[in-house]
Amino acid sequence: MPKSSPKIYGVLGYPAKHSLSPDMHNAAFQYLKIEAEYRIFEKEPAELDSFFGGLAENNICGLNVTIPYKEEVLKYLAWQSPEVRFTAASNTIIVKEKGYLEGWNTDGIGFHRHLVQDLGFEIAGKKAVLLGAGGASKAIIDQLARNKIREISIYDIDKQRAAALAKKTNDAFKVSKATALDSLSSLDFSDTQLLINATPIGMKLEDPLLVSREKMHSGLLVYDLIYNPAETNLLKEAKAAGAKVANGLGMLLYQGARSFELWTDKIAPIEIMRNALEKGAKGL
16 A cells, blocks of 8 residues: 655744754654654745645645744634634644634743743742733733733833733733833832743844843843843843743743644653754754
């Protein structure tokens, strides 16, 4: 009998060629002996309609979605998870029969699992500062509020965007108080336990430092979603101040693991995926 064609999965973005997702997913497929292959789909905006129209024909069974398409893909979805409805962004798509597309957002779940399971951070009753009010920030704030964080202060260079996210959070979650910040300079971090950078600031060595070392302290966990470089200037300064630090590689791992489980209905082999990710990250 002829060998059946492998199921195809992949990451959709523009650009996407430097994604580490193929490393961890193909390692997981191989380990579990699943006939599947994970690819990179780097598509320009004008190509999206034809790409989504050909998913079933090309045996594409699931997608991860990255910048800049997490919001753009919503129009193709027949069903959206509660996380997608709150964030207005989807990073995981399941292709069902007859081209029926389910949209999920595993970013917040990935962040939460890394924060709680690996870093041992207890969210309930804590105070956080969130830098950035974009798609990743929405996924993170959704998880923090669902898990009863006490206060979240949001800073974004676009003050209206920060204010809109604070209002949306306060309307949706009564147990947490969200506030938009006009600036970071006057903010006192002494009673803050969690600082999250969900902006791209820090990817370049010449980027400004958003929070000075003097404001950070040993009771603070500083979490930078950036993982390339592995240690941003923010994390270096935080470490020098005695704070606990983490980059976004763990979030990438666990959001990918959740996507894998949604696609395959199998438990993701976390350590296999982690090893593949870490190996891939060293090559960046």
